Amino acid sequence: MKYTEETALFACAGDTLLGILAKPETPAETGVIVIVGGPQYRVGSHRQFVLLSRALAAAGYAVLRFDYRGMGDSTGPQRDFEAVSADIAAAIDALQQRLPSIKKVALWGLCDGASAALLYCHETHDPRVSGLCLLNPWVRSEASLARTQVKHYYTQRLLQKEFWLKLLSGKVALGALGGFFQKIRLTTSGSNQPATEKKSFQHRMATAWHSFSGHILLLLSGDDYTAKEFLEYAGEEPVWKNALTNPHLVRHALQGADHTFSAAKSRTMVENLILAWLISHANGSQNDTK
Secondary structure, X not given: OOEEEEXXXXXXXXXXXXXXXXXXOOOOXXXXXXXXXXXOOOOOHHHHHHHHHHHHHHOOOOEXXXXXOXXXXXXXXXXXXXXXXXXXXXXXXXXXXXXXOOOEEEEEEEXXXXXXXXXXXXXXXXXXXXXXXXXXXXXXXXXXXXXXXXXXXXXXXXXXXXXXXXXXXXXXXXXXXXXXXXXXXXXXXXXXXXXXXXXXXXXXXXXXHHHOOOEXXXXXXXXXXXXXXXXXXXXXXXXHOOHHHOOOEEEEEEOOOOOOOOOHHHHHHHHHHHHHHHHHHHHOOOOOOO
16 A cells, blocks of 8 residues: 655644654554654664554554654653653644544554553553554563573573583682572562552553553564563563463564564564554454464
């Protein structure tokens, strides 16, 4: 399908945000908002967001990718992924104002962009959001990183003959061993918070995940510690219990893909999976792949 690209300027809390709208000739009723992972702007690593937007627009889905306040060509002070819900709301407003035929939106986010999408749902319960496309969600904490490193790095090192030969010959530095035991201690530190404290962003993400009534697409890179860390976290933290068996979830693991799906093969797979999910999502059907 033919599509055009145009600049979109829109207001957010007194600042001006800039986005690029990829607009098909006849857009589907579901539009896509690309939420960038930071700190970066609307183009993305290796022009990832540009290429994705054009692929989706060619298939009939309008896509708006934009800069948060304080990033790229948008005004205002810079902010992190925990403070961009107003920016996302403004982007949804802008998309629907320019294309009134769009009734629903899917939020697309990579890394802490995925986290921001969930936090937006937690804060707003916006009924316009009917789908979440989440790639390698960010749930980093000292304990979660330590668990991932112990399981996927240190455990493999302990199984290597080369490591033990170096250890016995004194070629493994004491600092390295100290780092290993520090990671072990962190894995058992837990993440429980007193009830009076503000819930962590990971806790709020989980709450949004469980309460979201729309469709969720989860794409995980096979060669990425952020993806592994998410799986560890979702599998072990009580607040995430049963998250990966959510009946509205479609989940795919892309073996060999890096964090940003930089290889052409990985990028094409991501585009095809998102399009298949959007078609199913727009039609209100569900085809889960666990």
